[in-house]
Amino acid sequence: MTVPEKKFSAIPTAEKVRLLAGLLYEKQGREIIALDLSRQPTPTEAAILVSATSARHAKALADAVLDKCRDENIEYLGMEGYKGGLWILMDLNDLLIHIFQGEGRSLFNLEGLWAGAGRLDTGIADESSGRPDDGDFGDEDE
Numbered sequence: 001m002t003v004p005e006k007k008f009s010a011i012p013t014a015e016k017v018r019l020l021a022g023l024l025y026e027k028q029g030r031e032i033i034a035l036d037l038s039r040q041p042t043p044t045e046a047a048i049l050v051s052a053t054s055a056r057h058a059k060a061l062a063d064a065v066l067d068k069c070r071d072e073n074i075e076y077l078g079m080e081g082y083k084g085g086l087w088i089l090m091d092l093n094d095l096l097i098h099i100f101q102g103e104g105r106s107l108f109n110l111e112g113l114w115a116g117a118g119r120l121d122t123g124i125a126d127e128s129s130g131r132p133d134d135g136d137f138g139d140e141d142e
Helices: 013-026 055-072 104-108
Strands: 030-036 046-052 078-080 087-091 095-101
Touching (some): 013 030, 013 055, 055 087
Antiparallel strands (some): 087 095
């Protein structure tokens, strides 16, 4: 008996970046950037980096991405760091999503690691954030 092969959406990486970056923006993600890693020594094509205001917010962003992957039949391979929320890594095969809370982003400095990578269009008007800090979710100790 043969097991039917799973068929995932064939959404191109650039389109997937715009779709998920837009979702992260809608969910109040901050400092959203997308890096083109296709010419970097990595096993993936692109990465989205986003900052969250708290552990709860980081988890909410990860949950939203996971829900969107289910809805759009986007391949999802796994996630690390969800329990702590300081740095959540989501592996979507050709796209990695890094969700950072607090000082985690500057501590791990992925922008510096991939300084030679180009930027991808996220479809967001102001990728640097453009959000006032008064929309904070508050629960920074979680």
